[in-house]
Amino acid sequence: xxxxxxxxxxxxxxxxxxxxxxxxxxxxxxxxxxxxxxxxxxxxxxxxxxxxxxxxxxxxxxxxxxxxxxxxxxxxxxxxxxxxxxxxxxxxxxxxxxxxxxxxxxxxxxxxxxxxxxxxxxxxxxxxxxxxxxxxxxxxxxxxxxxxxxxxxxxxxxxxxxxxxxxxxxxxxxxxxxxxxxxxxxxxxxxxxxxxxxxxxxxxxxxxxxxxxxxxxxxxxxxxxxxxxxxxxxxxxxxxxxxxxxxxxxxxxxxxxxxxxxxxxxxxxxxxxxxxxxxxxxxxxxxxxxxxxxxxxxxxxxxxxxxxxxxxxxxxxxxxxxxxxxxxxxxxxxxxxxxxxxxxxxxxxxxxxxxxxxxxxxxxxxxxxxxxxx
Amino acid sequence: xxxxxxxxxxxxxxxxxxxxxxxxxxxxxxxxxxxxxxxxxxxxxxxxxxxxxxxxxxxxxxxxxxxxxxxxxxxxxxxxxxxxxxxxxxxxxxxxxxxxxxxxxxxxxxxxxxxxxxxxxxxxxxxxxxxxxxxxxxxxxxxxxxxxxxxxxxxxxxxxxxxxxxxxxxxxxxxxxxxxxxxxxxxxxxxxxxxxxxxxxxxxxxxxxxxxxxxxxxxxxxxxxxxxxxxxxxxxxxxxxxxxxxxxxxxxxxxxxxxxxxxxxxxxxxxxxxxxxxxxxxxxxxxxxxxxxxxxxxxxxxxxxxxxxxxxxxxxxxxxxxxxxxxxxxxxxxxxxxxxxxxxxxxxxxxxxxxxxxxxxxxxxxxxxxxxxx
Ligand SMILES: Cc1ncc(COP(=O)(O)O)c(CN[C@H](C)C(=O)O)c1O
Ligand SMILES: Cc1ncc(COP(=O)(O)O)c(CN[C@H](C)C(=O)O)c1O
Numbered sequence: 004x005x006x007x008x009x010x011x012x013x014x015x016x017x018x019x020x021x022x023x024x025x026x027x028x029x030x031x032x033x034x035x036x037x038x039x040x041x042x043x044x045x046x047x048x049x050x051x052x053x054x055x056x057x058x059x060x061x062x063x064x065x066x067x068x069x070x071x072x073x074x075x076x077x078x079x080x081x082x083x084x085x086x087x088x089x090x091x092x093x094x095x096x097x098x099x100x101x102x103x104x105x106x107x108x109x110x111x112x113x114x115x116x117x118x119x120x121x122x123x124x125x126x127x128x129x130x131x132x133x134x135x136x137x138x139x140x141x142x143x144x145x146x147x148x149x150x151x152x153x154x155x156x157x158x159x160x161x162x163x164x165x166x167x168x169x170x171x172x173x174x175x176x177x178x179x180x181x182x183x184x185x186x187x188x189x190x191x192x193x194x195x196x197x198x199x200x201x202x203x204x205x206x207x208x209x210x211x212x213x214x215x216x217x218x219x220x221x222x223x224x225x226x227x228x229x230x231x232x233x234x235x236x237x238x239x240x241x242x243x244x245x246x247x248x249x250x251x252x253x254x255x256x257x258x259x260x261x262x263x264x265x266x267x268x269x270x271x272x273x274x275x276x277x278x279x280x281x282x283x284x285x286x287x288x289x290x291x292x293x294x295x296x297x298x299x300x301x302x303x304x305x306x307x308x309x310x311x312x313x314x315x316x317x318x319x320x321x322x323x324x325x326x327x328x329x330x331x332x333x334x335x336x337x338x339x340x341x342x343x344x345x346x347x348x349x350x351x352x353x354x355x356x357x358x359x360x361x362x363x364x365x366x367x368x369x370x371x372x373x374x375x376x377x
Numbered sequence: 378x379x380x381x382x383x384x385x386x387x388x389x390x391x392x393x394x395x396x397x398x399x400x401x402x403x404x405x406x407x408x409x410x411x412x413x414x415x416x417x418x419x420x421x422x423x424x425x426x427x428x429x430x431x432x433x434x435x436x437x438x439x440x441x442x443x444x445x446x447x448x449x450x451x452x453x454x455x456x457x458x459x460x461x462x463x464x465x466x467x468x469x470x471x472x473x474x475x476x477x478x479x480x481x482x483x484x485x486x487x488x489x490x491x492x493x494x495x496x497x498x499x500x501x502x503x504x505x506x507x508x509x510x511x512x513x514x515x516x517x518x519x520x521x522x523x524x525x526x527x528x529x530x531x532x533x534x535x536x537x538x539x540x541x542x543x544x545x546x547x548x549x550x551x552x553x554x555x556x557x558x559x560x561x562x563x564x565x566x567x568x569x570x571x572x573x574x575x576x577x578x579x580x581x582x583x584x585x586x587x588x589x590x591x592x593x594x595x596x597x598x599x600x601x602x603x604x605x606x607x608x609x610x611x612x613x614x615x616x617x618x619x620x621x622x623x624x625x626x627x628x629x630x631x632x633x634x635x636x637x638x639x640x641x642x643x644x645x646x647x648x649x650x651x652x653x654x655x656x657x658x659x660x661x662x663x664x665x666x667x668x669x670x671x672x673x674x675x676x677x678x679x680x681x682x683x684x685x686x687x688x689x690x691x692x693x694x695x696x697x698x699x700x701x702x703x704x705x706x707x708x709x710x711x712x713x714x715x716x717x718x719x720x721x722x723x724x725x726x727x728x729x730x731x732x733x734x735x736x737x738x739x740x741x742x743x744x745x746x747x748x749x750x751x
Contacts, residue, residue: 010444044660044688045740069689070384070656090627090656090689094703111628136630140638141690142654145630172642181642253464254485256510256519264514268546268555280516282444282464285732286418292666292728314418314735315443315464316515329468354666358659361688365739366419 009369010315011287012249015049017057018374019232019243019337024061026240027213027226034220038213039065039087039206041227043073048363049231049246050370052080056377058230059084067225071100071107078103087132090142097121097129106130106165110144115155115162122161131156132166133196133203137188138181139172149192153199166204166223167196174211175235182212186219214239232337233345233356244344246360247336248368250283252301252319252326264318265310269295272320278309279319281332286314288362289334292352300333300342302326335359383743384689385661386623389423391431392748393606393617393711398435400614401587401600408594412587413439413461413580415601417447422737423605423620424744426454430751432604433458441599445474445481452477461506464516471495471503480504480539484518489529489536496535505530506540507577509566511559513546523566527573540578540597541570548585549609556586560593588613606711607719607730618718620734621710622742624657626675626693626700638692639684643669646694652683653693655706660688662736663708666726674707674716676700709733 028038040058042051055066055077065085068074074088088100089108098121100107109115109131122129133156136143144152156164169189173179189207196203205221210229212219215236228235232244255277258264263271264278279301285291294311299319309320319332338344345356363370402412414432416425429440429451439459442448448462462474463482472495474481483489483505496503507530510517518526530538543563547553563581570577579595584603586593589610602609606618629651632638637645638652653675659665668685673693683694693706712718719730737744 047688048660138636138642139640140630140632140636140652140684141687141692142628145632172637172640176641181637254516256514258514258519262514263512263546263555266513266546267550268512278514286422286735286738290728291732292726310514313515314421314731318515352666354664357688358665361660364660364741367738 010250011283011368013048013363013368013370014247014249015053015370015372016243016245016247016374017053017372017377019245020049020054020057020230021061021374023230023232023242023245024058024063026242027210027224027229028062030213030217030240031220031224034217036220037065037223038063039067039223039225040230041067041225042077043067043069043227044361045364047227047231047357048361050372051077052082053372053377054230055082055084057374060377063230065223071095071105074105075099075103078105089132089134098125101125101127101129106132108132108134108142108168109152109156110134110136110142111148112152112155115152115159119159119161129162130165131162132168133164135167135169135189135192137169137185137192139170139185141170143169146188146192150195150199153196153201157199157201164196164201164203166206167193168206171207171209171212174209174216177211177215177236182216211235228357231360233360244337246345246363248288248334248363249336250281250332250334252279252328252330252332253282254328255279255321255325263310265313267311269311270309277321277323277325279321279326279332281317281319282315283334284313284315284317287367288365289317290348290352290359290362293348296351297348298343300336300340302330305342384624385657385742387422387737387742387744388621388623389427389744389746390617390619390621390748391427391746391751393619394423394428394431394604395435395748397604397606397616397619398432398437400616401584401598401603402436404587404591404614405594405598408591410594411439411597412437413441413597413599414604415441415599416451417441417443417601418735419738421601421605421731422735424746425451426456427746427751428604429456429458431748434751437604439597445469445471445479448479449473449477452479463506463508472499475499475501475503480506482506482508482516482542483526483530484508484510484516485522486526486529489526489533493533493535503536504539505536506542507538507570509541509543509563511543511562511566512555513544515544517543520562520566524569524573527570527575531573531575538570538575538577540580541567542580545581545583545586548583548590551585551589551610556590585609602731605734607734618711620719620737622662622708622737623710624655624706624708626653626702626704626706627656628702629653629695629699637684639687641685643685644683651695651697651699653695653700653706655691655693656689657708658687658689658691661741662739663691664722664726664733664736667722670725671722672717674710674714676704679716
């Protein structure tokens, strides 16, 4: 517990995460699928460990992390749910993964050989999810190498092929032709795995497909952004944003009409006005490209940030109001009362809300949790 | 020391920092001024402690941090140079500052009273830098309250007024009329301090003014960005960017003409080509707004990043070259061989290089130091 207000505070509502996951899990359950909660990049900036616990309580039965380092950190925190890791360095030693009971993604014969070596070495089975590239062109096995990969995997004595999986490129644009094309390639890849004698699970759907394409749920869905309450297809479900980013007023001051504010003096007061200084800036994750085009929620209403966003501070125009030093300032949150949201920030600067919340994963931003036990 | 390559690595050349500081200090010395190196926001993302030591070796004799928390961390690291802290919360208890021998900025009577209380409580003198707002409209005392502030400060028995200071709004635009206007207001404020019987130091100049306005050096200059080798007025001096941001190839794959890459499939291969996957994305500080408009330095040349920047990865088009897994990929650096720079990123997305390097201050980015002892 800190004794004075943090300069920058990310408050994460774990109740919202539990409810969002419950909604996603029940949509998945309607198709007979389970849910893997994606908690990479420190839980999209929300805190991987706390989000993982809240997601498991909300009904997720699997967890997904991006690298072995992230996955091992979850195990070290005492979380023992099924867990998949998929973006590891070339020379990864999979032994710690196997020892910690972490499933690993395999996209190539070389990777398969490394997992098999760790299996032989540890006497543990290597649980692998074979990844097929169906059109995103990131990792995943190219189609022409797939038949050989499934055959080798089936023949490896130390390896269990738990799943065949892939990832969609444009599920957030429902109806995009790539979705069905990727689904078809996925079906072909799965058929080849069956021909090789395997009987793996299948998983393909991210948040957008979980919410809009029940026919692509298969055995497991992999929502990320939606568990945090940010919805890539807004009309598809009612989710609650889990993160509120806030600071407080450190001082107010009156300036005269004609005075300008912050670097480059881009904003000039048209009349005498009261400014409030808020100690949060681009070093805390407020994009500087929001300069002169963002509002905050202060004293029960929206107020404009005037002048450029600085490294450690922003300036809010309060007109003739005089907020007390210490007054809370919400930079973004649920938006339920009309305040700004991460989505609004993203739309303003031409990015996605994923980047906004993930950007809160910084040492200078204090995180606090509400909403009860994770 | 890590055993396998970090996903995202910020390498900081402390030799460059020492040399940049030496250049700035010698410019300052020509006007009889000393240099305070600004190391707030964890040294603009470079690591406050290491930068502080390198700057002191390079000739700086003061350090500046933004908050008491940052200043105290430097003291805890064993750095005992004169040190100023200036953006503290309303209810800050200045006692730890006084006990640690940290100078504090004072902009109001209320702040002065709190420092005086800590002085009385600890039996130590409160060393204050009185800040006048000369037109930036952030913190700093408004002109109409200044005469009272200097009088109270002069009358406080436990207080030493070490300096009068202010900050410039547009020094990076040499000739901007605000510079001389602020300088005039600064002169007026200083004259009032003298009339109140004080004989303080004066400091006003940031990097840009240090490099372009020797007449504004006064007793102390306060360069930040230039010590890191990024120059707000490029023609004014030859500095060396200290930070190189790099990653490595985790896999390469061949794709056929007509295949597209990454979310939204925004880029399509015109001919068969080799892609390299690099495990660094917007969660590591690569702005997603650089999607489809950034290059990396890979294998001795620039190559384009194709398709959208993802949370944890980017994809590089290598044409018919086949870089080995593990090959270093420089995202930005000195640019001396023709590779990308932080400045280039900033220009592309409409921000300043300050935000780019400060954005590397994240738990997932490993920092390493070169250039010898700080
Ligand atoms: C393999 C994989 N599965 C599932 C998800 C969850 O996606 P969503 O958050 O849209 O539900 C991701 C997220 N990807 C991120 C965002 C990326 O690579 O940029 C992923 O990489
Ligand atoms: C009071 C003060 N002095 C000196 C500096 C150094 O400025 P420069 O980096 O331009 O040399 C800064 C930096 N300000 C930052 C960048 C800000 O408030 O956004 C500052 O706030």
